Amino acid sequence: MPTRIQTRFHALQEQKRAALVAYVTAGDPSPERTPAIVAALERGGADVIELGVPFSDPIADGPVIQAASERALKAGTTLVKVLEIAREIRKTSEIPLVLFTYLNPAMRYGLEKLASDAKAAGIDGCLLTDLSVEEAEPYVKAMRAADLDTVFLGAPTSTAERLKLVARYSTGFVYLVSRTGVTGERTSLSDAAAPLLSAMRAATKLPLALGFGISTPEQASAVAKMADGVVVGSAFVRMIEKNASDAEIEAFTRSLRQGMDGK
């Protein structure tokens, strides 16, 4: 059976629209607040939610998401808590949910247990930032057994050989990192994005989402013309850091969505 992620990307492709993939750090500012934030993102037009599980040493993240991880950890957010958050979201929503974290919390939880518990909580897929395809065999096996998508990263530094491996291990979609660097907002899009998209396109039919540094409707609109999905993370996290209301989060999401839909 296709996952919610696959179904959503398929439906959007039929409509010739790109998916808006929104990242938030679960549990920031508190585990109780996250389901309402996700609902606001969905009302604003987000198609897929990446639920970040905070990790103590987020080496791939810039200052905005580092700070969010610290706040979430201080608020008592654990992987167990994030699965509770997912269950809460599932009570009212069918939006695709991707767990987004680092390998160590997942390993500690147990990969097979994580796969079955995540599935039961309504999670649809998983992305582990620091898990290379070379080391991914046991993880992919566990996720497949529970019918969860495994999303891997492609990067501007990836060779054609590596992109083939990324394609082989990925399901749902491939997350392309538009630039070398950590997560965070940037004023301009990277020149690396277009060549990366075409190199990855040559290796897979999977939907391609592009992220890292996208924070404005103009950028989202430009990316939507090239890719099947647009990932926005730090811009949302920064709003949450500033205690934005649900209405403000929804309005910003809508502005991104409208940019992408050319309105």
Add this chain to the structure above:
Amino acid sequence: MISQPDSTGHFGPYGGRFVPEVLMAPLEELEQAYLKAAADPAFQAELADLLHNYAGRPTALYYAKRLSETLGGAKIYLKREDLLHTGAHKINNCLGQALLARRMGKKRIIAETGAGQHGVATATVCALFGLECIVYMGEEDMRRQRLNVFRMRLLGAKVVGVSAGSRTLKDAISEAMRDWVTNVDSTYYLLGSALGAHPYPLMVRDFHRVIGLETRAEILKREGRLPDAIFACVGGGSNAIGMFHAFVGDEGVQLIGVEAGGRSGALGQHAARFSGGSPGVLHGTLSYLLQDADGQVALTHSVSAGLDYPTVGPEHAWLYDRHRAEYTSANDAEALAAAQVLARTEGIIPALESAHAVAEVLKRAPAAKDKLFVVNISGRGDKDTDIYRENLPELDS
């Protein structure tokens, strides 16, 4: 057994390459460049020349007669890595990696440092080769190793304070990795211990293997036999693996690594990864890791900044699992006391890191009549003068 790691960088189940995709191809490129350099006689000759004429190798293997007599048991030799240029073993690895960086055409060098010894050694080789140098250092470590911060700046390096997390070595490595992810095309990451993603644990060990090779040849010449036990402190584990590696095949030689016991055995109060940790992934490698029940990395404490780190080089994890090396710990007080014993019996003030290895020798030597011990004095204690003063107020009035 000697040819570890395998072609994918694993030491048994440990090691490997756990980094964001952006770094994977650059690590493959680094591995290829290193393997080519290692097999190139011209590279090895230039490194050997620098180690001899610039760094001061071979270092002495010194018979510590007064210390041995005071303890009344084992005959104790000290491997004097503290006599090297910049004051610690770290220069072995820095010279090797700087030559490699130059070969790869990289002009910008980044590094992390805990105690500051690796930072100073990196700043030194960058000055020597005319390379830009940026060193990441936790703010807590900058406070307690002020002298080394100044030395790095004097050598022309930029020292960047890291205020995240525990503000120690772990956070400095995270920040250096973020820099590398961002500037990977122009930048060489000169990692300072036998840690991190493949090929670093292999490469850093190889550059420090000279410690054990010299020790092995010299002790055979002087004593006509191999030592019974070898002691080294273990933070990331570079001086220890450099010392141990030449002896791994000598089953009769006990290899003893000494971790930081800190203030107590409670999680967060020490850096004893083998007694308090479990397998986990941090900074690109799978090894023993101090972590909580949710897989969050634990804070650590040691009086010695160079041992204050939550995970350990993967080759040590493999030696531990196979019972080929034994890992124990000395606490803050034992290390401080051992440093004073060595200072007063031999006129050698060790780095606080190395004092942990000495502390274990003090425990075992009295009951080891006729045994032959070697302890690696990985660094000298000048950098720790402020900490010795803080902890020994009776000498400072």
